[in-house]
Amino acid sequence: MSFTTRPEITGTFGVAASTHWLASQTAMGVLERGGNAFDAAVAGGFVLQVVEPHLNGPGGEAPILLWDERQRKMLSICGQGVAPEAATVDAFRRMGLDQVPGIGLLPATVPGAFGAWLTMLRDHGTWSLADVMAPAIGYARDGFPLIPRAVQAITAVQDLFRAHWHSSAAVWLRDDRVPVPGALYRLPELASTWERILHTAQREGSSRVEVIDAALRCWYEGFVATAIDVYYRTQEVRDTTGEKHKGMLRYDDMARWRPTVEAPLSMDFGRYTVAKCGFWSQGPAFLQQIGMLRHAELERHPPHTAGFVHRIAEAAKLALADRLAWYGAAPGASRQAQAALLADGYLRQRWTQVSDRANASLDPGAPLGMTPRLPDLDAARRTLLAADTRFGVGEPTFAALPPVSEWLEREVFVGDTCHIDVIDRHGNMVAATPSGGWLSSSPAIPGLGFSINTRLQMTWLDEGLPNSLSPGVMPCTSLSPSLALRDGEPYMVFGTPGGDQQDQWSPAFFLRHVVHGMNLQEAIDAPAWHVDHFPSSFWPRQTTLNRLTLESRFSEDVVRQLREAGHDVRVGDPWSEGRMSACSREHDACGRLVLRAGANPRGMQGYAVGR
DSSP, rough: OOOSSSOOOSSSSEEEEESHHHHHHHHHHOOOOOOOOHHHHHHHHHHHHHHOTTTTTTBBBBOOEEEEEETEEEEEEEEOOOOTTTTOOHHHHTTTTTTOOOSTTTTOOOOOOHHHHHHHHHHHOOOHHHHHHHHHHHHHHHEEEEHHHHHHHHHHHHHHHOOOOOOHHHHHHHGOOOOTTTTTEEEEEEEHHHHOOOOOOHHSSOOOHHHHHHHHOOOOOHHHHHHHHHHHHHHHOOOOSSSEOOOOOOHHHHOOOOOEEOOOOOEEEEEEEEEOTTTTTHHHHHHHHHHHTTSSOGGOOOSSHHHHHHHHHHHHHHHHHHHHHHOOTTTOOOHHHHHHHOHHHHHHHHHHTOSSSSOSSSSOOOGGGGGOOOTTTTTHHHHHHHHTTOOSSOOOOOOSSSSGGGTOOOOOOOOBBBOEEEEEEOOOOOEEEOBBBBBBSSSTTTOOOOOOGGGGGGSSSSSOTBBBBBBTOOOOOOOOEEEETTTEEEEEEEEHHHHHHHHHHHHHHHHHHTTOOOHHHHHHHSEEEEEEEOSSSSSTOOOEEEEEETTSSSOHHHHHHHHTHHHHHEOOTTTOOOOOEEEEEEEEETTTTTEEEEOTTTTTOEEEEOO
16 A cells, blocks of 8 residues: 555544544534434534634535435535625626626625535434534634634735724734634634524424524524625625625525525446536536546556546546536526536547647537537736735635744645535435635624625626526536445545635546545545636636646656646645545445545645544
């Protein structure tokens, strides 16, 4: 076996893996006390909102994939909220904008994470809402270690908080000072919000389900929705335009929305079937890639070779070009074209476009012979001419904390999201990728103690596109958990943060594992990469083509071969690409359920636990 940074966890009772050790251990603690995987994932998910506040929050979103062993069914819970009714293309055009801003109040969608977590808990869990939320409330009330990366995020926006976002300064700049990395930090206002929701719900409901439903009403129709409405209706907030704007999110937008539950999309790859969320996410890009790579003879190209990297990178370019042209839930989306993107004939034809040379053009396909229409990609250039980028862009901005060498190795990966996987002793499985509502996205809502997401920045202001800004319609999100079957039986849940990189790091991990037999931890630890060959999903949505960024652990010979193939190769730090976590299940020769887990060492905070 090759070297790994930590062991692949193996057990029979339960496993959990996430982007933060406290969320993983919280989930495992729920399993230890008799909860199932759904209870455990919800508890861990709420803890992530506290301990990774720069990457997600209560005002964010949370797409979830699950396998319910009792129902023998896999499901997708859409925790991505929709655009407000006031958020029209005309409204933004009247402001003189070519793009939805990346921060502030204008890019908000209905916050979907709370609804998604509680829907899964109600329909599949066993624990009470109070018990599931207790760990997160405890950390918020009593203190949690603030990781260096979160302090970097606060440092980057401290001037914005002091000058303009005073409610955020009250939460994150106590005594007008940036917090100390590693010190225990408290979020008493958030703890009080959650406790008020619980107390209200417990007064209104008597059974477990009634309390959860009452909490959902409290969030979407009660004091939480009212506080958001008042703030977004009355306050003008500075954003990336350099101007102040009121928000568009309203009480009625919140009250009308609830998560939807649907069957996921899927794609076969040998013995395996991978399930992803629908075309409202970038998840189908994973499916398109493995559909093309069925014809790539990857078994002849080991994971550390240029052939392996080149083939997967080229498939990603084609899939992500299709994402740009065809993905979305707006009225301009064609359901027939989207279905055709996953047809074997289409994917075989797309694979014939891959050669030994790097593709340097943005090349969406034509499913069913339909002509692809792309958005106005020059909007990024025009937007930046007048934009104010001093306080960050669409993704979280991080600043160095000198002397960095004392507490953190240099990181260059993009991280805007969290991930958690759980499998219990019954075989129930969860993969969730919560994000949004990070502390630097928008001002904290006074009286609530958390920020609202800015996911509308992923829409276009061109009319008639599949992902055009549309009132009451969700934007096409980058969030993308994964679930895999093997020989028709549930096998693995996995995922990663990383914006546009999520469905690049995840397929490469999956293929290292299923084609080349690496165990979970080996497949996570192996040298990784990503391509930039599309307009970014995040404001200002600049387009980069044919750039391939590799960890420096690839050999000089591999780098040379990829450059000779025409890739614009950039070499990053040795541990800079990806934040994967994964859990798997299978029966041994005696019929016992064996569980495994692995987690990412990059960033020094992800962890897998189990027994």
